[in-house]
Amino acid sequence: MSNVGILDGHDTHHDDHDHHHGPAKGITRWLYTTNHKDIGSLYLWFSLAMFLLGGSFALIIRLELFQPGLQFVQPDFFNQMTTMHGLVMVFGAVMPAFVGLANWMIPMMIGAPDMALPRMNNWSFWILPFAFAMLASTLLMEAGAPNFGWTFYAPLSTTYAPETVTFFIFAIHIMGASSIMGSINIIATIQNLRAPGMTYMKMPLFVWTWLITAYLLIAVMPVLAGVVTMMLFDIHFGTSFFNAAGGGDPVLFQHVFWFFGHPEVYIMILPAFGIISEIIPTFSRKRLFGYDSMVYATSSIAFLSFIVWAHHMFTTGMPLAGELFFMYATMMIAVPTGVKVFNWISTMFKGSITFETPMLFAIAFVVLFTMGGFTGLMLAIAPADFQYHDTYFVVAHFHYVLVPGAVFSIMAGAYYWLPKWTGNMFDENLGKLHFWLSFVGINILFFPQHFLGLAGMPRRIPDYALQFADYNMISSIGAFLFGFSQLLFVFIVIKCIRGGKQASSEVWESSHGLEWTVPSPAPYHTFTTPPELPKRVHS
Amino acid sequence: MQPKTKIFSAVLSACCLFPYQLASAAEDYREGINMPVGVTEISRSTYDLHMLITIICALIGVVVYGVLIWSLVKYRKSKGAKAADFHESTTIEIVWTLIPILILVAMAIPSTGVLRQIYDASESEMDILITGYQWRWQYSYLDDEGEEVSFFSNLATTDDQINGLDEKSENYLLEVDQPLVIPVDTKVRFLLTAADVIHSWWVPDFAVKKDAIPGFINESWVIVEETGTYRGQCTELCGQDHGFMPVVVEVVEQEEFDRWYAERQEEAAAIAELVNQEWTMESLVAQGETVYRTFCMACHQQNGQGLPPAFPALTGSPLTNGPIEDHIDVVLNGAPGTAMAAFGGQLNEVDLAAVITYERNALGNSVGDMVTPAEIFQIQSESE
Incomplete structure (x- = not known):
């Protein structure tokens, strides 16, 4: 098989450069590293830092919204906060966290010695801090940070934007380049470096969902790069792509943006599906129900994600035929998503369940992501969407799928694999405390926002009418509870790195798959020769 | 077809009535937590669609969460549960693909109807x-x-x-x-x-x-x-x-x-007359202050100090203290590439003349010149 040949090639390569020693010492280990585990760690630490930064922006938003009136910040700075919160969380926290998990786990799950393109791997991480340094530095500039929302609709983000928009555009270009390189690497790894005998339909679901996600990234990140380049030309070179006064079309911006933006939503949730599909079988001590249908459902969701973008634009005045098409297509997404939820629950049904921290986060994912799915279905109904659109109902919806969805899955994954990474068990009691504080906090934070939206509160406003006061106050209290609980997570991770009960190779009683056949902590180099597949590879 | 349609509409109306009963029971709270029923046929149909989909989701939720909670309670290892061995069933996968599709079709039909109605803007009065x-x-x-x-x-x-x-x-x-x-x-x-x-x-x-x-x-x-x-x-x-x-x-x-419309028409005629009336600097400045507060103050601030760099100060600025032609040009046509809008189309001639005169003779400026509504009218008609 061809992948065996490639593995052989790698082995010769390794001998030439004598890579079998441990990591280099000092800062150069991290700067020059081509090791997938080091790069995975870099991504994860970076993501954690951005999660805390983006979270602090969110707390400024919730602080201002604690009471009606303007108390702490001015409207323009408030808009900078909503914009930076969205950008940092999407591009800085969630996406790099999944790439970090992919780097750490995919080679170990498919029995590969490293990522297929290790030097590019180094580069795709190390350009990210520069992108975010550039983006964050706009906060210190006289004109202020971007203030036009993370969706940066033209012409607010072009003709009417602060001068710092150019830094924003360049930062987006770099983030896009990083994502494209990362996904090329993941595709090359998965398609070429699988251990002999690991056919596609034997791959763990995390690998499957990432393979599909990587293709989505390659398809849509260039579209994002295109749209910001058109903005750049409008701003600096006198074109009028989005300027109506020059014959341009502001709605074109939204079509191009959401052609990127909707698949982007699935980029942030498909790897989460993969993680949850690894964790639930382990702690239910039962094989994943409907592996094949999980793969087909994920592929269907990915396909549908390309033909639903204009459901973000129901109020822009599309023709009736357009509204109907995008309404029906969007409703269809409920079908494969439902299949996934039913499969997870059937996996737990008649299992033998225990409730370790990763499982708690995974169960909360199933419950709360389904909540977000319900409101997503409601939003798909175009006439009802005219009332929901751009209100707090939408804010509640996408935070339910992104925070207890994507973020909880990352937390679940981190707790699940932390003993494998560090060789130590984390403090289970503190982990459970972190879970319950997060679970309670997140619901106090986002559930009342459904009511606010239905009652008529628009999103992205720094001040609101008096009838919205009660639920805003409750929501803000939840935000602070959830926000500060995350410091506990940082503490738990550091404590786990510094010591704790020695973890076995299997770590969990019913763990399954190649990553659990190597010692804990995983050695610097794993699977330098292709492994024998255990009997049960995937769930 | 006929009986099926009847059953369908009976189910649909039962579903639609149920929320009304719920809603009236919670009349006091509804305003704060739910979509308003509103005062148009469309708003009522939209509310019904919203309640229908909410209730469908709630019922699905009861089933899904019910099975989940049941599994979490019944099949815990601490209660001695032993894991079963099943892990696939094509039949059941097909069933839980088809049932949601049927529910979606049932949702899509009334939604399509309401949407078509919303899009019919013909025969407006x-x-x-x-x-x-x-x-x-x-x-x-x-x-x-x-x-x-x-x-x-x-x-x-x-x-x-x-x-x-x-x-x-x-x-x-x-x-x-x-x-x-x-x-x-x-x-x-x-x-x-x-x-x-x-x-x-x-x-x-x-x-x-x-x-x-x-x-x-x-x-x-x-x-x-x-x-x-x-x-x-x-x-x-x-x-x-x-x-x-x-x-x-x-x-x-x-x-x-x-009655209201006739009054507004008279007012418009009166403004046209005001343009040709004799204006003194004092009366323009007095009028201009009101205009400034409504249209300019949000950016240029109460005392003209602005919010630099996005919104420049007017007090002591070269524009408000320089040649009046330039000042008029920026107010009428805006400043391209900045947040300064073109007010030529937004304000009437009286308000334009008043606010320009105000900005030159108040806010700490005292240039001493003025522009009359008639002159503004002249400039605007020339540029057209």
Whole structure:
């Protein structure tokens, strides 16, 4: 098989450069590293830092919204906060966290010695801090940070934007380049470096969902790069792509943006599906129900994600035929998503369940992501969407799928694999405390926002009418509870790195798959020769 | 087909009635936590669709969460549960693919009907052009041969209320100086556009939300069935004061509307006369202060100190103290590439002359020259 040949090639390569020693010492280990585990760690630490930064922006938003009136910040700075919160969380926290998990786990799950393109791997991480340094530095500039929302609709983000928009555009270009390189690497790894005998339909679901996600990234990140380049030309070179006064079309911006933006939503949730599909079988001590249908459902969701973008634009005045098409297509997404939820629950049904921290986060994912799915279905109904659109109902919806969805899955994954990474068990009691504080906090934070939206509160406003006061106050209290609980997570991770009960190779009683056949902590180099597949590879 | 349709509509109406009963039981709370039923046929159909899908989701939720909770309680290892060995069933996968599809089709049918109705703006009895500006709405009545009635609707809540220096009024942030006025039981068509960035015009009680986009004219319509005051907000992020451009619509009886409309026409005629009247600097400055507070203060601030760098100071600036022609040009035509809008089309000649004169002779400036409404009229007609 061809992948065996490639593995052989790698082995010769390794001998030439004598890579079998441990990591280099000092800062150069991290700067020059081509090791997938080091790069995975870099991504994860970076993501954690951005999660805390983006979270602090969110707390400024919730602080201002604690009471009606303007108390702490001015409207323009408030808009900078909503914009930076969205950008940092999407591009800085969630996406790099999944790439970090992919780097750490995919080679170990498919029995590969490293990522297929290790030097590019180094580069795709190390350009990210520069992108975010550039983006964050706009906060210190006289004109202020971007203030036009993370969706940066033209012409607010072009003709009417602060001068710092150019830094924003360049930062987006770099983030896009990083994502494209990362996904090329993941595709090359998965398609070429699988251990002999690991056919596609034997791959763990995390690998499957990432393979599909990587293709989505390659398809849509260039579209994002295109749209910001058109903005750049409008701003600096006198074109009028989005300027109506020059014959341009502001709605074109939204079509191009959401052609990127909707698949982007699935980029942030498909790897989460993969993680949850690894964790639930382990702690239910039962094989994943409907592996094949999980793969087909994920592929269907990915396909549908390309033909639903204009459901973000129901109020822009599309023709009736357009509204109907995008309404029906969007409703269809409920079908494969439902299949996934039913499969997870059937996996737990008649299992033998225990409730370790990763499982708690995974169960909360199933419950709360389904909540977000319900409101997503409601939003798909175009006439009802005219009332929901751009209100707090939408804010509640996408935070339910992104925070207890994507973020909880990352937390679940981190707790699940932390003993494998560090060789130590984390403090289970503190982990459970972190879970319950997060679970309670997140619901106090986002559930009342459904009511606010239905009652008529628009999103992205720094001040609101008096009838919205009660639920805003409750929501803000939840935000602070959830926000500060995350410091506990940082503490738990550091404590786990510094010591704790020695973890076995299997770590969990019913763990399954190649990553659990190597010692804990995983050695610097794993699977330098292709492994024998255990009997049960995937769930 | 016939009996099936009957059963379907019976189920549908049962589903639709149920929320009404629920809703009336919780009448007091509804306003704070649920979508308003509203005052138009469309808003009621929208509310019904919303309740139908909510209840469908709730029922699915009961089943899904029920099985989940059952599994978590019954099959825990600590209770001695042993894991079963099954892990696939093509039959069951097909079943739980088909059932959701049927539910979705059942949802899509009424939704399509309501959507088609919403899109039928034909046979309107009155057309109103709504233009979004940073950060106010302009309403222009298009269906009259006489003097055009057109005015701006600005936030009426004071800065002191916003900044916590004054008690907040009942309709805090949802009150305007001049509301849109329309007659009851009349099909009114709204044509929406914008002068700068994208805005979105929303009145929840009408179930009308439509984007106002520069270069586009969007269409929406309403037949309001009850007189009253209805409030909404801009729902598309449009810059600094996005949260401060409410929509207020007064719905009145036809006779009252006609009276109001005639008054507005007279006012428009009076302004045309004012343009040719003799103006002194004092009267222009006095008039200009009001205009400044409404249109300029949000950016250039109360005393003209501005919010640099985005919004330059007017006090002591080269523009307000330099040649008056340049000053007039910027106010009329805006400053391209900056947030400064073109006010030539937004304000009448009297207000334009007044605010320019005010900016040169107040806010710490004392240039001593002035421009009259008649001169502004002259400049604007020459440039056309």
